[in-house]
Amino acid sequence: MNSIHYLYAAYTATWVIHLTYISILVRRYLRLRTEVDQLKGK
Amino acid sequence: MKRAFPILAVLCVAFLGFATYEGLFVAPTERTMGDVQRIFYYHVPSAWTAFLLFFLNFIASIQYLVRGNDFADRFAKWVAVLVGAAGCIAVFAIKPMPAGIEPSSVATTALAITGLYFLIRKYFPEERTDVLALVTAEVGVVFCTVVLVTGPLWARPVWGIWWTWDIRLTSTLVLWLIYVSYLVLRRFSTSGQTPSVAAALAVFGALDVPLVYFSIWVFRTQHPQPVIGGGGSIDPRMLHVLLINWLAFLFFAALLCWARYELEIFQRQVEETHVLESLLEPENKQS
Numbered sequence: 001m002n003s004i005h006y007l008y009a010a011y012t013a014t015w016v017i018h019l020t021y022i023s024i025l026v027r028r029y030l031r032l033r034t035e036v037d038q039l040k041g042k
Numbered sequence: 043m044k045r046a047f048p049i050l051a052v053l054c055v056a057f058l059g060f061a062t063y064e065g066l067f068v069a070p071t072e073r074t075m076g077d078v079q080r081i082f083y084y085h086v087p088s089a090w091t092a093f094l095l096f097f098l099n100f101i102a103s104i105q106y107l108v109r110g111n112d113f114a115d116r117f118a119k120w121v122a123v124l125v126g127a128a129g130c131i132a133v134f135a136i137k138p139m140p141a142g143i144e145p146s147s148v149a150t151t152a153l154a155i156t157g158l159y160f161l162i163r164k165y166f167p168e169e170r171t172d173v174l175a176l177v178t179a180e181v182g183v184v185f186c187t188v189v190l191v192t193g194p195l196w197a198r199p200v201w202g203i204w205w206t207w208d209i210r211l212t213s214t215l216v217l218w219l220i221y222v223s224y225l226v227l228r229r230f231s232t233s234g235q236t237p238s239v240a241a242a243l244a245v246f247g248a249l250d251v252p253l254v255y256f257s258i259w260v261f262r263t264q265h266p267q268p269v270i271g272g273g274g275s276i277d278p279r280m281l282h283v284l285l286i287n288w289l290a291f292l293f294f295a296a297l298l299c300w301a302r303y304e305l306e307i308f309q310r311q312v313e314e315t316h317v318l319e320s321l322l323e324p325e326n327k328q329s
Binding site for chain 2: 011
């Protein structure tokens with residue numbers, strides 16, 4: 001593999017890791033919002 | 043404050059884009075490694091950000107442990123003051139400094155420790171220090187993961203191997219494992235003592251941070267020697283891009299911590315509501 005590909009792989013991997021973490025946070029937030037809506041409905 | 047978040051997020055994305063452009067296209071190409079050296083502009087700022095977050099976790103954990111006890115609280119405050127004073131005195135008392143250690147960085151680091159201790163003490167009530175510790179550990183693990191992924195991607199074309207068990211790499215992996223264990227403990231333990239046990243683990247875990255940082259100064263390692271301090275040197279244009287990237291990652295980490303902090307408080311409020319509801323439920327059924 002050309003060394004430039006390692007550079008692209010590293011930059012891509014960094015953003016995959018960060019975006020995965022952000023998506024986990026968003027999912028947690030949405031789950032909590034659903035729980036709050038259910039509590040309000042009771 | 044919450045209204046500012048979307049604006050800050052847009053600014054952060056623009057800043058990160060600019061920093062990435064600087065790293066990929068503006069920084070000069072390194073003579074021996076070529077373009078693959080540009081991984082450095084993500085790898086090093088991520089490592090510094092992770093260290094800073096673990097350090098904040100350390101201070102928050104100490105405060106969580108001591109603030110319930112007056113004597114321990116006062117003792118920790120004095121230790122924080124003494125650390126700052128000792129750092130300033132060391133600049134004048136230790137001459138010459140050990141090779142590669144800048145007197146100004148010793149004083150700055152010591153004063154930063156004292157300053158951060160009192161800032162956290164002032165702005166975070168006792169129970170919120172536990173939230174801060176959890177948040178900084180979690181975001182720190184994310185940045186440390188970036189370090190452990192980008193490092194081998196740089197090493198493969200430069201060293202010809204993905205990994206070697208030298209002290210810098212191994213201690214970084216151990217650091218990551220310690221904080222992953224911390225998060226696993228917090229996630230799965232249901233004991234009421236979990237925050238205290240986790241805080242104690244964090245205090246011991248933080249001892250690995252200086253080991254990781256200074257390992258390339260003290261030991262012979264395959265990892266490149268420090269480019270800032272430690273007798274190293276760097277092209278000023280590269281240093282400029284490195285610092286821009288670090289600032290961008292710090293900004294990003296601060297926003298992540300803020301979002302995660304608010305989420306954790308929200309989650310705790312929902313859990314408290316569930317507990318209250320379950321306590322009231324039998325009464326409701328009886329009536």
